[in-house]
Amino acid sequence: MLIVNEVFCVFCKKSSKDDYFLRKTGEIHGPVKCLDKNKVVEYFFHFYCAFWAPMVTYTFDEEKNTDDFTKIKETIALAKKLPCHVCKQRGAALGCWYKKCKKSFHYLCAKQAKCFFDHPNVFCEAHLDLSENKKNYKRKNSVDSFSTVEN
Numbered sequence: 637m638l639i640v641n642e643v644f645c646v647f648c649k650k651s652s653k654d655d656y657f658l659r660k661t662g663e664i665h666g667p668v669k670c671l672d673k674n675k676v677v678e679y680f681f682h683f684y685c686a687f688w689a690p691m692v693t694y695t696f697d698e699e700k701n702t703d704d705f706t707k708i709k710e711t712i713a714l715a716k717k718l719p720c721h722v723c724k725q726r727g728a729a730l731g732c733w734y735k736k737c738k739k740s741f742h743y744l745c746a747k748q749a750k751c752f753f754d755h756p757n758v759f760c761e762a763h764l765d766l767s768e769n770k771k772n773y774k775r776k777n778s779v780d781s782f783s784t785v786e787n
């Protein structure tokens with residue numbers, strides 16, 4: 637996908653022209669058309685900013701060479717209300733796996749906060765130990781082979 641104009645990630649708010657963020661958070665995807673106060677608004681997002689959001693499932697259709705992020709609209713609507721535990725800005729789509737934990741993060745903020753990533757789950761540092769008991773949580777899908785951005 638080629639996006640010529642400058643757009644901003646609906647989650648981390650960084651510009652599509654910010655190369656550092658593109659390297660760290662993946663290509664900009666979009667637009668996703670959402671209804672906001674009866675107006676259609678187009679949103680863009682970095683791949684990893686959406687990929688690690690707990691509601692989102694990423695699928696890739698090899699035949700059609702198209703991909704899809706399910707529940708992306710719901711995630712955008714939710715993330716707009718959620719402040720990030722690290723930078724305090726809204727758009728924090730990544731919630732800690734532990735349901736009682738209220739922490740949410742942006743993708744790079746979660747990395748900074750040393751969250752543990754085990755797709756599709758993210759664990760904050762305080763609840764990292766829960767990730768060890770794998771029986772306690774189920775994987776929503778299997779994209780284990782999918783490469784993640786290395787820091």
Ligand SMILES: [Zn+2]
Pocket residue numbers: 645646647648649650661681682685
């Ligand atoms: Zn982003």
Ligand SMILES: [Zn+2]
Pocket residue numbers: 720721722723724725728741742745
């Ligand atoms: Zn943040």
Ligand SMILES: [Zn+2]
Pocket residue numbers: 732733734737738739759760761762763
């Ligand atoms: Zn937590």
